[in-house]
Amino acid sequence: MPIFSPFNFNYKVMFKPEIYSARRQKLKELLSDGLVLLLGNTDVPMNYADNTYHFRQDSNFLYYFGLDFQGLAGLIDINRGNDMLFGDDVDIEDIIWMGPQVSLKENAAKVGCTQTAPFKELFNEITKAINAGRKIHFLPPYRAENKLLLHELLGIHPAKLNEYRSLDLVKAVIAQREVKEAGEIEEIKKACATGYNMHLAAMKMAHPGCWEQTIAGTMEGIAKAQGASASFPIILSQHGETLHNHSHSGYLEEGRLMLVDAGAESLSHYASDFTRTTPVGGKFTQQQREIYEIVLAANNYTTAHVKAGITYQSAHLKAAEVIAGGLKQLGLMKGDVQEAVKAGAHALFFPHGLGHMMGLDVHDMEDLGQIHVGYDEEIRPIDQFGTAYLRLGKRLKPGFVITNEPGIYFIPALIDKWKAEKINTDFIDFGKLEAYRNFGGIRLEDDLLVTESGCELLGERIPITPEEIDTSVNKK
Amino acid sequence: MPIFSPFNFNYKVMFKPEIYSARRQKLKELLSDGLVLLLGNTDVPMNYADNTYHFRQDSNFLYYFGLDFQGLAGLIDINRGNDMLFGDDVDIEDIIWMGPQVSLKENAAKVGCTQTAPFKELFNEITKAINAGRKIHFLPPYRAENKLLLHELLGIHPAKLNEYRSLDLVKAVIAQREVKEAGEIEEIKKACATGYNMHLAAMKMAHPGCWEQTIAGTMEGIAKAQGASASFPIILSQHGETLHNHSHSGYLEEGRLMLVDAGAESLSHYASDFTRTTPVGGKFTQQQREIYEIVLAANNYTTAHVKAGITYQSAHLKAAEVIAGGLKQLGLMKGDVQEAVKAGAHALFFPHGLGHMMGLDVHDMEDLGQIHVGYDEEIRPIDQFGTAYLRLGKRLKPGFVITNEPGIYFIPALIDKWKAEKINTDFIDFGKLEAYRNFGGIRLEDDLLVTESGCELLGERIPITPEEIDTSVNKK
Structure with missing residues (x-):
């Protein structure tokens, strides 16, 4: 130079x-x-x-x-x-x-x-x-x-x-x-198209022995080659339960899950934000698949029920019920599902919010203060571990663009804390949990445009069923 | 997220x-x-x-x-x-x-x-x-x-x-x-290896119709996948004469030259910095090749003559003489070559310095003040257009890592200014210059480690002869 x-x-x-x-x-x-x-x-x-x-x-x-x-x-x-x-x-x-x-x-x-x-x-x-x-x-x-x-x-x-x-x-x-114009939605779709390509590239590389950074760097390269950049620092980890993990120093290992949370910023600086969780090599174990199907059900439930007029707080709690219901079937949770969610017991597994606004910022307008973006006089934040982290609670309007990102994680430090402090013991079977200590975490995230009658998935849906993922990982 | x-x-x-x-x-x-x-x-x-x-x-x-x-x-x-x-x-x-x-x-x-x-x-x-x-x-x-x-x-x-x-x-x-330790040189070589891969990828993509951003983004992706990042914002342009150009919005055109100035930062944050100029499609026109060979000669001359004990100011002026000599043979310059360089006439074509220190920063230690990094009590900056921009003038020591980056540019605004103000008319044939108005620019940059007896090229040399470049562009 x-x-x-x-x-x-x-x-x-x-x-x-x-x-x-x-x-x-x-x-x-x-x-x-x-x-x-x-x-x-x-x-x-x-x-x-x-x-x-x-x-x-x-x-x-x-x-x-x-x-x-x-x-x-x-x-x-x-x-x-x-x-x-x-x-x-x-x-x-x-x-x-x-x-x-x-x-x-x-x-x-x-x-x-x-x-x-x-x-x-x-x-x-x-x-x-x-x-x-x-x-x-x-x-x-x-x-x-x-x-x-x-x-x-x-x-x-x-x-x-x-x-x-x-x-x-x-x-x-x-x-x-908060209400996106038609032109803005077109730009978000461009960011979604690049995000799709980023995630497909990651799946294709999800084989044992691959250096995590090779995948994350390749994804950033696609973001830069097709738009402005990644919309936030890429999260790519075999420790999905470590929600802050931005280190990409590991090598993919057979039997682990690779969680990738990444999106693109279009040339006009609109964001996309997607998460997929891929088993290294493409095939889930039975245990992984059971948990995966619950997260997928929560994601699908949200997409099927989101529409203008409902609050996202209620959608969050419904997704929590889907998760608690699924975990009850596996024997990890117990008791009445609605009571469990009321008590916040689901948050041991789903300790973050269902989603946030998205637009020119991946957490749209976060610089203006999350409380003003996500809440209003009608809907106030719920001060309970887990739901307290929900960034968007208020009533949805047509033209809102939001993320739908439920997850299930097994966080050893959190499990130990709840067990020691006897938190929500009525709803959680801590004994059965032992077999999941090294599980990691699963999150599945799509971007939605809220309409009068429902919502529209933005961009072509990134492979999400276990079968689609296997195909994407093992495509030549 | x-x-x-x-x-x-x-x-x-x-x-x-x-x-x-x-x-x-x-x-x-x-x-x-x-x-x-x-x-x-x-x-x-x-x-x-x-x-x-x-x-x-x-x-x-x-x-x-x-x-x-x-x-x-x-x-x-x-x-x-x-x-x-x-x-x-x-x-x-x-x-x-x-x-x-x-x-x-x-x-x-x-x-x-x-x-x-x-x-x-x-x-x-x-x-x-x-x-x-x-x-x-x-x-x-x-x-x-x-x-x-x-x-x-x-x-x-x-x-x-x-x-x-x-x-x-x-x-x-x-x-x-300023004097690099053995361990630092190893790290710089890693950055050079990634820089090599970045430039090879760019050459392979240098075909008519390719979007410049696709190439620059792909290069950034390689930097991120193999190291920390690019060591500075990538310069990739078919207007190499516009030394500030960081826009990558164009599409490659037959007959143009693609100038790429880019390097990698290793995981340990050591830099590399290389420039290559590639004809779109891989083949130079006669006019392009004549200018290219002069820049290459200046680059090779510097590598052949750099060693501990000489000043980089003298190396800069020698490279300027190689350039002025070559341009004289083409009839673009005239008169005595050494006199022309003394008068600063070469700077119409070579208006920047021969190079700079490189290490943890691509312009090493520039935050400390270029005057203290590049000069000392013995060697002071020369206040003449062109040479004034030389970042490194002082006497070289073993262990210095420096760039060697001569160039020739045809800058319409600068040509018009010199012509109008009758600057260096004894040494420049402004009439002959007309045929080069849309030429663009060529720069060739390598990284050198100064030793007692000479210097060592850092990293495998990126293809640089016209034949090597053609092969790299057209390799399947």
Whole structure:
């Protein structure tokens, strides 16, 4: 590499200018007054300033201003109704190195914005507004660079910025972004198509002796070759019960289950998110298959019953009942299934939520606060181990895109804790559990579009029945 | 993806504890007094706090403390001779989710460090040292998170931190890291082996109609499957003359040249960095081949003449002479070759430096300041367009690892500027240049280990002759 740093001046815009103008117009209608400040992201150094990670624009900025390069900020004036984009044009010297460039003005036109100004003008605009006593709405920052910038712009200590973020703006953005437009769904489907290819490649490699990293790296390569990147760091593990496992240092072993949780980010930065659990070599043991069929039943039950109007909290609890019912048949749980779920006994095996929103972020809008994204005045979180981790509880609307990801895990540390503390002993047969200590974990995840009458599976369904999986692993 | 964020607790250490102890001991000998503070890196959010980029440890921290996970800081006491590691152990709740973990104490032992403490103790240690009037040596921070942390620790404004960094420490670190140990060279060779595979894959795909991103993504996938990642964002372009080009949105066209500048980062985070320029379809036109042979001659000349004791500034100027000589034979340059290079006329075609240091960073130690890495009291930068961009000028020592990357480019904006401003008209035939306006650019880059008597090419040489390239492109 000879001289300078990468410069991301990717000025392709995904949707028509009217789309972005309409989104900003809607936002103006949802708020009563003040200015909305939306900061774009900047390049982040890996190991020195000029060697940066791949650029990822802020999702809120992308949604309202569409431009996918660094060094930008948008200002939406609720009272006057105008939108401004701040950023710097490339100077003449740089053009020698970078070839002809498009001006900020031309780029702004692509997202329906006519007013542009150099970045430093943002400081003047904000100062003017503050001096005039006007409200500046901003979202909670997650990047250290933007914390420093907001501190400079607003004089709020970096550690206090989240307290001063605009809850009105948070709620307005969620109200808009949670219902996906037709164009957005098309983009999500592209991410799903790449996710499909990633998972099929993983299945094909699921043979004894294969290095986990070879599979994870190959999947990332497919994500990069067909879209922007993976939508989150790939989880690929023969210890599916270790929910945090991001190490790929092992080699596949006969008799183990390979859990792969991975999705793609499309070129337009929409996400997919799928999980499949594949027996190494393609064939389940009897014990594995029995547990697998329960998880598959919970997944299928959810897809069959999700529709606009139900709450996802209720769907989560129904899936928990399917799991508890299946485990009861195997003798691992006992007693009344509904009582067991009420008591939270299923959470020993299914200790996480059924799913979350998905869109421009794989956990859509998580930067805005999960409580505001997943819950509302009607549906509040349930404070019980397991269900407490459900990210999405509220009533579903047509146009929501959500994940459906039940799982069953055998977590030795958790089993030992419950056994020692005699938790839910009425519903769990700890003796029978011993034979499952080294089982691992199974999760099966699909992406759903909620409609009036039901839901639509997004993308071609990745092989999921034991027979389909065997075929995919052993296809030449 | 069900619940939490990725947690990088990769506690594999590349070298033996004695290696790290010895490096810290050497550093103590190079400095006279005070405390050396080395901050590790933290995870960086992509689009929300819990969705992070792949973790990249700080290279200086890796060199002295070896641990490859986030949330650490090291303190080396020059006067008392002891080393401390600060970081937090995983708590019991996390172990349920993450499986059994290794303690900081055990991890510290792997790098020969016996003293550990919770991260917050760092604040006490630093405050104690400041109150005792002791010098705190720190390196210039490049991550915003570490700027905020240093601001908190030392009370220095984030924008002023670079002014207060310790130049003594910068020089001591460079003196150590610039001469590679045998174990480091082995790691660099692993990165070279992956780089070889990346470039071979690119050549094989260099056929008309292929989407550039498919090739770049496939290369990244190989880097991820065989090592840690690509060592920098891949440059892949049919406009090699646009030195900043990181867009991969085009499709390969018959008759164009595909310039690929890419390298791998090994699992231990050592870099490789190679450039090849491949004609789409594998066969050069006569015009392309004539220019290619000049660049290849400059590359070969450098490899044949580099050895300990010469300055890389002189090697750069010699390569410039090879290029100017070749272009004179084609009639694009004229007059005396040495005079032309003295006047900087070659820089119209070769406007960047011959190479840079390479090691834990692809531009090794660039975070410490290029002027200190590449130059010293003896050899100062030459302030002339082109040569001014040479990152490495100083006298070479055995154990230096450097890149050798001459190039020839036809940059329309630069040609027009020189023509209009009548720059170096004695040495350039602007009329003849017209036929090359749409040529693009060629660069050929290898990695070299400097030895007493010459240099060693690192890794198997990637196909470089026109014949080898044709074979690689058209291999079935």
